[in-house]
Amino acid sequence: MALVATGNRDEALDIIQDAMIKLVKNYAGRPEEEWPPLFYRIVQSTIRDWYRRQQVRSRVMSFMGLDKNEDEFTLEDFPDPGVPQADEAMNNTQAARLLDRALHRLPLRQQQVFMLRAWEGQSTAETAQAMRCTEGTVKTHYSRAVHTLREILGDYRP
């Protein structure tokens, strides 16, 4: 989840490390069954903090004329879902890369909701708790995320 959000392995590991330390320091005394939802919540807020820092950094770099968007994707990175691919046997690595890029294009909140609901199998209520928002907001974000991903990936086949 952190890797998808940051797009950087080291940054993702730092986020997970911070989240683990926060969990142990603040909630070690809590019952064990409370640890997973607490951990999800900490990871999500740590990702949001990271994202805000990145935005500030990006603005400063842009102001100084030093911005360089190496990670920016172009439309050519995504196949047109309506047009059959020249090579139908798209391998798993390519598919995974496309999925990564598509997830990366989602607004952060939509991305987080999608990952928690679709991948981690969290319920709407659990996701709302982790995201500190209402269940209605979770449903809206999830619906928009799936809609956008379908638009980008079309009939995705891993």
Place this chain on the structure above:
Amino acid sequence: MSQIDQEKAFVSRLKQSLDQRLDELDDETATQLYAARQKALRSLPQSRPRWLAVGGWSAAAVSLLLVMVLWNTDGQSPDSPGFIEDLELLSTNEDIEFIEDLDFYLWLDDEQQVV
């Protein structure tokens, strides 16, 4: 297939792809995650280390035993006649040989007085 079913199938395929990536996690990342977990566990706040509690009680017990042994050496207690003298001997700055031969010097002194 209904719209909802299509959506479910689509999400299921995405999940399958993400699961596959998790299964293929490289050794280096797995090792770093394990190290992160260990580091987090080491940061566990401890009000008082267990070894300190055990060590504290052990030290107290040893101290108590030492006091009891010293107290009962040769059946002497602080109010026994020889106890104060022994303490004076131990705390004096005189040469230990002089103290050992003290009886001889006392006898010599008596003899000289007689003569």
